[in-house]
Amino acid sequence: MKKVLIVEDSSTVTKILKHLIKQHPDITALFAGSLAEGQALYEQYGDEIFAGIIDLNLPDAPNGEMVDYLLHKELPVIVLTANYQEDRREQLLDKGIVDYIIKESRYSYNYALNLIHRLEKNQTIKILIAEDSRPTRTFIKALLEKHLYQVMEASNGLEALDVLKDNPDIKLLITDYHMPEMDGFDLVRAIRHNVDKSGLVIIGLSGEGKGSLSAKFIKNGANDFLQKPFSHEELYCRVMHNIEELELIEQIQDTANRDYLTNLHNRRYYFDKGEVLYNNAVNNDTPFAVAMIDIDHFKQINDNYGHEAGDKVLVFLAEELRLAFSRFVVARLGGEEFSILMPGLSNEQAFTLLDKFRGMASAMTIDINADDGELLNISLSMGVTNYLHESLDQQLHYADQLLYRAKEAGRNMVVGDEDADE
Numbered sequence: 001m002k003k004v005l006i007v008e009d010s011s012t013v014t015k016i017l018k019h020l021i022k023q024h025p026d027i028t029a030l031f032a033g034s035l036a037e038g039q040a041l042y043e044q045y046g047d048e049i050f051a052g053i054i055d056l057n058l059p060d061a062p063n064g065e066m067v068d069y070l071l072h073k074e075l076p077v078i079v080l081t082a083n084y085q086e087d088r089r090e091q092l093l094d095k096g097i098v099d100y101i102i103k104e105s106r107y108s109y110n111y112a113l114n115l116i117h118r119l120e121k122n123q124t125i126k127i128l129i130a131e132d133s134r135p136t137r138t139f140i141k142a143l144l145e146k147h148l149y150q151v152m153e154a155s156n157g158l159e160a161l162d163v164l165k166d167n168p169d170i171k172l173l174i175t176d177y178h179m180p181e182m183d184g185f186d187l188v189r190a191i192r193h194n195v196d197k198s199g200l201v202i203i204g205l206s207g208e209g210k211g212s213l214s215a216k217f218i219k220n221g222a223n224d225f226l227q228k229p230f231s232h233e234e235l236y237c238r239v240m241h242n243i244e245e246l247e248l249i250e251q252i253q254d255t256a257n258r259d260y261l262t263n264l265h266n267r268r269y270y271f272d273k274g275e276v277l278y279n280n281a282v283n284n285d286t287p288f289a290v291a292m293i294d295i296d297h298f299k300q301i302n303d304n305y306g307h308e309a310g311d312k313v314l315v316f317l318a319e320e321l322r323l324a325f326s327r328f329v330v331a332r333l334g335g336e337e338f339s340i341l342m343p344g345l346s347n348e349q350a351f352t353l354l355d356k357f358r359g360m361a362s363a364m365t366i367d368i369n370a371d372d373g374e375l376l377n378i379s380l381s382m383g384v385t386n387y388l389h390e391s392l393d394q395q396l397h398y399a400d401q402l403l404y405r406a407k408e409a410g411r412n413m414v415v416g417d418e419d420a421d422e
């Protein structure tokens with residue numbers, strides 16, 4: 001991860017920040033106590049520095065010169081200050097700082113560090129602004145870019161729909177009401193036909209003195225609204241709050257889709273995603289390989305070394321499968337049974353990949369922390385089929401039958417469609 005430059009002359013504050021940073025192992029901080037030291041560090045590490053947390057008053061920079069220095073380098077700056085002055089705060093926000101934090105408690109320092117995480121994540125978040133007034137669009141874009149979001153623009157509702165179609169990974173839309181071609185309400189309604197509130201966040205912009213527009217936006221499917229004119233902080237807070245809510249929902253959905261032990265995808269996700277891939281293959285007449293994988297004599301591992309050792313083997317194998325088949329859907333369907341969905345691969349191609357993995361797996365040693373330091377070997381049996389049958393469920397069932405042929409034939413092998421036809 002890139003580095004954060006922290007320039008602070010108080011040894012107490014520096015000590016607290018150093019302590020708190022230990023709880024954020026993914027943040028690497030460079031500490032300086034003055035403008036001169038801060039500039040020297042910037043000159044040395046410039047390209048690696050991603051943001052700054054800067055004390056406003058330093059012994060050799062009493063008027064925020066360090067803040068100006070980094071803003072000039074176009075770096076996001078979080079300002080720390082001991083006292084709050086409304087006009088100074090406004091001035092700094094106008095200059096383009098990310099936030100202004102009063103040195104009050106641990107909470108404020110943690111807030112600053114969380115903001116650093118936020119900035120890091122923002123770089124991957126796409127936001128679309130639909131607004132016909134170019135100056136307003138440019139103003140909002142510039143503000144959001146200060147927080148490192150990727151910003152796209154549209155000058156009316158129809159254009160916004162096109163941009164959304166081409167960029168399905170846009171997370172948030174900020175839309176005005178009055179626009180030519182298609183207004184904000186029609187845009188929201190059109191989007192909500194296909195995408196719900198957890199798929200795309202919409203913030204409506206309502207004009208000055210038109211309070212009822214805000215409620216209408218929400219009733220038409222927007223998540224939130226902002227009344228014009230708004231302050232920088234209002235925009236940032238609304239955007240950040242909504243993005244964080246979306247991330248929380250994504251996190252909950254992801255947890256519900258994963259197996260608790262191995263963190264691989266679970267049965268529920270496998271079938272949800274699998275149905276889409278299966279139908280795609282049927283409709284487009286493209287190859288679709290489904291594999292079943294089972295650890296040989298797994299019961300003996302549990303019996304000889306205990307259930308915990310068995311769990312370690314499952315976690316180990318899951319990680320190897322995840323790495324080796326990262327392009328595909330890998331799931332733990334239950335117990336010691338795993339499945340992989342490989343759209344686009346012929347049976348021969350899938351067989352080759354699986355057999356290579358089988359060979360690798362049989363050569364691996366697994367440390368199960370046995371008292372005698374024993375390392376364990378495992379072997380895998382697999383079945384893989386490209387016969388689509390009537391449903392994914394049936395195809396999987398057939399892959400399972402091929403897997404049992406592999407077991408019957410002596411284990412530690414892959415059985416594909418060709419072997420089964422013989």
Ligand SMILES: Nc1nc2c(ncn2[C@@H]2O[C@H](COP(=O)(O)OP(=O)(O)OP(=O)(O)O)[C@@H](O)[C@H]2O)c(=O)[nH]1
Pocket residue numbers: 261294295296297298299300302306307308309310311314334335336407411
């Ligand atoms: N440690 C551990 N064991 C599990 C888990 N889920 C299922 N098992 C065990 O997995 C074993 C599966 O054994 P069997 O289906 O009899 O087959 P096997 O011993 O693998 O033998 P073959 O498949 O015939 O090679 C059973 O002993 C289950 O108790 C789990 O989450 N953790």
